[in-house]
Amino acid sequence: MNIPFVSFEKMHNEIKDEVLAKMQEIYEKNWFIQGPEVTAFEQEFAAYCGTKYCVGCGNGLDALFLALKAYGIKEGDEVIVPSNTYIATALAVSYTGAMPVFVEPEEKYFNINPADIENKITDRTKAIMAVHLYGQPAKMDEINAIAKKYGLIVIEDAAQAHGAEYKNRKTGSLGYGAGFSFYPGKNLGALGDAGAFVTNDKELADKVRALGNYGSDYKYHHIYQGNNSRLDELQAGVLRIKLRHLDEWNANRIATAEKYYAGIHNPEIILPEKMESVKHVYHIFGIRCERRADLEKYLYEKGIGTNKHYPIPIHLQEAYRDLNLAKGVLPIAEDISATELSIPMYYGMTDEEVNYIIDALNAFK
Numbered sequence: 001m002n003i004p005f006v007s008f009e010k011m012h013n014e015i016k017d018e019v020l021a022k023m024q025e026i027y028e029k030n031w032f033i034q035g036p037e038v039t040a041f042e043q044e045f046a047a048y049c050g051t052k053y054c055v056g057c058g059n060g061l062d063a064l065f066l067a068l069k070a071y072g073i074k075e076g077d078e079v080i081v082p083s084n085t086y087i088a089t090a091l092a093v094s095y096t097g098a099m100p101v102f103v104e105p106e107e108k109y110f111n112i113n114p115a116d117i118e119n120k121i122t123d124r125t126k127a128i129m130a131v132h133l134y135g136q137p138a139k140m141d142e143i144n145a146i147a148k149k150y151g152l153i154v155i156e157d158a159a160q161a162h163g164a165e166y167k168n169r170k171t172g173s174l175g176y177g178a179g180f181s182f183y184p185g186k187n188l189g190a191l192g193d194a195g196a197f198v199t200n201d202k203e204l205a206d207k208v209r210a211l212g213n214y215g216s217d218y219k220y221h222h223i224y225q226g227n228n229s230r231l232d233e234l235q236a237g238v239l240r241i242k243l244r245h246l247d248e249w250n251a252n253r254i255a256t257a258e259k260y261y262a263g264i265h266n267p268e269i270i271l272p273e274k275m276e277s278v279k280h281v282y283h284i285f286g287i288r289c290e291r292r293a294d295l296e297k298y299l300y301e302k303g304i305g306t307n308k309h310y311p312i313p314i315h316l317q318e319a320y321r322d323l324n325l326a327k328g329v330l331p332i333a334e335d336i337s338a339t340e341l342s343i344p345m346y347y348g349m350t351d352e353e354v355n356y357i358i359d360a361l362n363a364f365k
């Protein structure tokens with residue numbers, strides 16, 4: 001059997017007619033930027049997240065960067081980021097001129113360890129990036145309490161957690177503002193690059209919108225040296241259709257995860273843990289194995305696609321050599337990056353496929 005790491009086939013087949021009709025409608029309307037689809041999606045996505053405002057952006061990285069910039073994060077500032085995340089979280093900080101300061105994750109949940117945040121706070125610290133990695137919300141109560149104590153803002157990187165919940169509240173509504181990515185492989189994905197910023201702060205939302213639109217508050221009037229990072233009509237039109245299916249698609253991922261939990265019993269394999277207080281939406285199902293290379297090769301030979309999130313931790317990437325963080329300084333992130341293996345997780349996996357993967361994992365020696 002051949003099972004890819006990810007497939008959009010079933011999802012996209014089910015909504016094909018609706019999506020193509022929407023694309024044709026926009027094509028015939030000849031309105032591609034800053035039009036009614038974007039406005040409607042922004043309203044619908046804000047309502048979905050439980051926030052007052054949503055600003056469409058060109059991608060998730062820009063949503064995070066523009067949020068930090070709008071808040072006034074700049075050179076000389078420090079921002080706390082988890083050491084175990086996709087590089088975009090750190091780059092959003094670096095783009096402002098500020099320095100990302102890495103904090104280790106909790107090994108069983110993969111997310112930032114609140115107990116280690118205070119050790120890294122200095123008088124330059126301005127913000128905390130709370131990443132909901134793999135679809136599981138970070139420990140927001142603890143993070144928000146620390147932020148309050150030190151007068152910091154919390155920006156959620158919700159790029160992997162559309163529809164996830166922490167104590168019955170949706171990601172995006174758990175901090176001061178949140179960046180989402182609609183990269184095609186995310187739980188809510190566009191047909192290209194797209195992103196959004198959500199918040200309850202009108203001033204911040206207006207500033208992010210202006211910064212992503214050449215620093216313009218109204219046409220040909222520029223109050224900032226802004227960027228160009230806008231959501232476009234075609235992507236917004238597609239996202240509107242997909243948003244209506246998000247809960248159903250997430251429920252399907254959760255059902256697959258439950259089958260994995262119930263079925264995988266191999267002492268060589270460590271399963272990811274889910275916190276009690278959350279709805280985890282399993283953007284990624286990351287198992288861990290000391291003999292990861294062997295497991296990867298074994299699954300490949302059985303026709304099962306896998307991936308690693310992420311094979312090189314950010315502090316050891318060439319791009320961040322200036323931080324002078326040698327191997328060994330963030331041992332938990334390094335250990336996760338050496339042992340994590342992501343197995344197939346996407347909407348529409350059949351029982352036959354899931355059982356095949358479970359059986360293969362249980363037979364691994």
Ligand SMILES: *Cc1c(COP(=O)(O)O)cnc(C)c1O
Nearest residue numbers: 059060061086088089159181183
């Ligand atoms: C995907 C992702 C981003 C960036 O999103 P893009 O739309 O690709 O720019 C940021 N943070 C995390 C954790 C991500 O997974």
